[in-house]
Amino acid sequence: MSTPALYRRLVRRETHSSRAGAAIAVAVVLALLVAWAGTELVLAALGRPALLVAPADAAGSLSGAVAAPTALLVAIGAVVAVIGVVLVVAALKPARRGRRGSRRDRTAAVVDDRVIAASLARAAAFAGDVDPEQVHVAVGRRRASVVVTRSSGRAADVGAIRAAVEAELAGYDFTPGLRASVRLTENGTVGA
Amino acid sequence: MTTTNRFLNRLLLLVVGLVLLVVGGATAVGVLIPDARDAVSGAVDGAGSAVSSSLSGAPWVAWAAAAGCLLLIAVLVWFALRQGRGRTGTLLRVGAGSASQGATPAGGDLIVDAKVASDLLSDALSRDPSIVALDVTAFRVRRQNVLRITAHARRGASPVAVRESIDRAVGEWDALLGRQTPVVIQIVSGLRSRVASTARVA
Numbered sequence: 001m002s003t004p005a006l007y008r009r010l011v012r013r014e015t016h017s018s019r020a021g022a023a024i025a026v027a028v029v030l031a032l033l034v035a036w037a038g039t040e041l042v043l044a045a046l047g048r049p050a051l052l053v054a055p056a057d058a059a060g061s062l063s064g065a066v067a068a069p070t071a072l073l074v075a076i077g078a079v080v081a082v083i084g085v086v087l088v089v090a091a092l093k094p095a096r097r098g099r100r101g102s103r104r105d106r107t108a109a110v111v112d113d114r115v116i117a118a119s120l121a122r123a124a125a126f127a128g129d130v131d132p133e134q135v136h137v138a139v140g141r142r143r144a145s146v147v148v149t150r151s152s153g154r155a156a157d158v159g160a161i162r163a164a165v166e167a168e169l170a171g172y173d174f175t176p177g178l179r180a181s182v183r184l185t186e187n188g189t190v191g192a
Numbered sequence: 193m194t195t196t197n198r199f200l201n202r203l204l205l206l207v208v209g210l211v212l213l214v215v216g217g218a219t220a221v222g223v224l225i226p227d228a229r230d231a232v233s234g235a236v237d238g239a240g241s242a243v244s245s246s247l248s249g250a251p252w253v254a255w256a257a258a259a260g261c262l263l264l265i266a267v268l269v270w271f272a273l274r275q276g277r278g279r280t281g282t283l284l285r286v287g288a289g290s291a292s293q294g295a296t297p298a299g300g301d302l303i304v305d306a307k308v309a310s311d312l313l314s315d316a317l318s319r320d321p322s323i324v325a326l327d328v329t330a331f332r333v334r335r336q337n338v339l340r341i342t343a344h345a346r347r348g349a350s351p352v353a354v355r356e357s358i359d360r361a362v363g364e365w366d367a368l369l370g371r372q373t374p375v376v377i378q379i380v381s382g383l384r385s386r387v388a389s390t391a392r393v394a
Contacts, residue, residue, distance in 0.1 A: 003374055006334060010193060010376050018194075020275045023201035026208050031268040038261030044247060045254035055254070056247055060240030066233040070223050077220025080212050087209025091202045106366075107359055109377040111351045118381060122348030122390070132348065132390060171352045 007108035011101035014110040022090050096141070100174040111174055113139040120165055120180070124148055127164030128156045134189060144169070144178045152188035193331040193340050193376065195278035200271070280332045283309055283339060283373060306330035309339055309365060316361040322349035323357070324388040333374075342378040347390040351379050 036051070044055050053061070065073075098113040117137040124146050125132040134149040146165055150156035162182040169178055222228040246253050284304040310328035317323050327342040341362075345354050358377050366372050 006336065006338070006374055007376070010333065010338065010374075013193065013198075014376065014378065016198075018196045018198045018275075019201040019205060020196055023204050024272045024275060026204055027268045027272045030208065031265050031272075034261045034264050034268070038258045038265070041254045041258040041261065045251050045258070056240070056244030059243035062236045062239065066229065066236055073223040074220045077216045077218070077223065080216025081220060082216070084209045084211070084213030084216055087205045088213060089209075091206035091209060102355075104359070106372070107355075107362055107375040107377055109355050109379060111355075112378075112380045114381040115345045115349070115351045115354075115379050115385075118345075118347045118390075119350045122350075168350065171350070174351075 004103065007103045011103060011108050011110060015097055015099045015101050017095035017097050019090060019095060022087070026087065098139075100176060102172075102174045104173075109174075116144070116172070116174075116178070120144055120146060120168055123164045123168040124161050124182070128161045129154075130156060139178065142176055142178060144180045146180055146182045147185060148182070149185045150188045152190045154188070156184060158182060158184055193278065193333060193338065194276045195332075196275050201275075204271070278331050278333065280330050280337060281306055283330045283337050284369070284371070304369065306337075306339070309369075312365055312368070313341060313358075313361050316364060317343075317357065320354075320357050322346050322354050325384045336374060338374045338376060340376045340378060342380060344384045345379050345381055346388055347381065347385055354379050 037055075040050055040053065040055055040058075043050055050057070099110050100113070100116075101108065101110045103109075117139045120139075121132055121135040121137045124135045124137070128135070128148050128150070130148060130151055134151070136147040136149075138145045138147075144165075146161070148156060148158075148161055162180070165180045165182055169180055172178070222232060282303055283306040284302075286302040306329065309330070313328055314326045317326055322345060323343050324346050325344040327344075329340050329342075331338050331340060341358055343354055343358060345351065355377060362375050
């Protein structure tokens with residue numbers, strides 16, 4: 001396999017979840033249920049008393065379940081259906097992990113969005129001459145929103161902050177790319 | 193990086209999800225329709241006696257079903273245990289007979305452990321202030337050994353600077369090893385980044 005194709009595959013695998021946790025949980029629950037059913041079958045074949053319910057009794061009690069109160073059956077059915085919907089959604093969603101990748105000739109890289117957020121916050125704090133604690137950065141899939149709380153009684157230059165954040169973003173070669181929106185809060189904060 | 197079969201994971205979730213959705217939906221909706229409820233209750237009444245008569249009449253049915261259960265459990269356990277494999281301790285193996293790429297060892301196999309790359313890269317990057325900690329592991333992917341470098345970036349450090357610094361170290365490692373293995377760099381911010389002090393200069 002050539003290196004670009006290998007890197008494309010690896011970056012995709014590192015930026016998306018494998019759904020291993022959910023799949024293992026479902027497999028374990030399924031295995032436990034099957035183990036219980038198998039044990040009951042063997043006990044019934046040996047003529048021993050059942051652990052919980054003998055297979056013949058289980059099939060017989062289904063007719064009792066059909067006659068159970070309507071509301072109860074609807075509720076049970078709805079809960080089971082909702083669990084089914086959750087699993088189907090988990091199976092079909094892309095499951096992005098909040099990371100973005102970049103491939104160069106020699107190496108491939110995957111960067112956590114939190115690293116990008118911290119870096120943008122540092123750039124904005126330097127340009128606005130505020131404490132990094134006063135900058136709030138949220139990194140979405142294609143947008144990074146930077147909210148700066150200025151120190152009370154001091155002016156903060158939005159233009160300078162925006163230029164610094166955009167200069168930082170311009171140096172990135174990660175996909176998907178990011179566009180920044182910079183905003184100052186109405187109120188300042190005291191004691192910073 | 194692992195050999196986890198992601199399609200299989202999603203297929204299991206999809207199949208189990210669809211079964212639960214159909215069974216649950218049919219139960220919830222079917223109960224509300226009197227005709228459906230009567231039909232099901234009629235069918236179920238017969239099922240109870242059918243199961244007990246087949247179990248008592250032919251004991252092999254129960255044994256066969258139990259064997260099927262055992263097989264299914266084995267498959268599910270294999271499925272759960274094969275997740276996350278693919279890590280390897282060996283980065284490079286050059287056989288005595290292979291004359292590729294010039295430099296061939298004369299009298300035997302050459303095996304380079306991934307730990308060598310780990311120690312050298314960690315040492316080369318230990319003085320970089322933007323990196324708090326470094327983890328290096330090798331994975332076997334598509335018949336190639338791939339090195340994964342996980343860098344815990346200092347809070348506020350530029351990911352591009354971290355990347356370039358690691359690229360430089362990888363270049364030096366390539367020169368030392370004499371050949372190139374694929375490298376994937378992961379720049380993350382975890383607990384170790386949080387407890388370390390923040391970057392003070394750009």
